[in-house]
Amino acid sequence: EDKVVQSPLSLVVHEGDTVTLNCSYEVTNFRSLLWYKQEKKAPTFLFMLTSSGIEKKSGRLSSILDKKELFSILNITATQTGDSAIYLCAVEEGAGNMLTFGGGTRLMVKP
């Protein structure tokens, strides 16, 4: 069964909209959760979350982790066409060497 599940699979919005992307996970020995943005090439790092309830913020992007309910959300406010990408969530567990990725959310922002 899938350990890391992202929703929605895809999303189309208009510039200026706010979006919320979800990542739920089920692992036995959680260490951290990471968010990445992937445009045409390599994924680029956005956030790493280890503690519940502490929001991480970078410009219009923010993310928070709920370790009790086992999920994280990534918020993007005032979306721009440059936010169009695949957003990937990954969970690190155990001894910390392996990361398991979710299937990604494909976001398209229309002008």
Place this chain on the structure above:
Amino acid sequence: DVKVTQSSRYLVKRTGEKVFLECVQDMDHENMFWYRQDPGLGLRLIYFSYDVKMKEKGDIPEGYSVSREKKERFSLILESASTNQTSMYLCASRRLAAGELFFGEGSRLTVL
């Protein structure tokens, strides 16, 4: 500036051919990873290595092998390529059990 370099951006191979995908990182990272990425399936871990000559199977190791003879280089080998191995292959590295993964640009392999 940190860098993970994959030797080939695009490859086209025939069924049954042996394929080598090379990855080099210049950050002295202990951990290196090979993922494949397919639409709707996200990134799936093939193999990873936490030290020279050490390797661990990921979620989908069948049909692949790896080699890590030097700390900076991690190679993915397809002994006999098959059409279902057509995919985007991403190499990544990180410091031992800490922080973000740094990715290469990817190698898009097509097996005919």
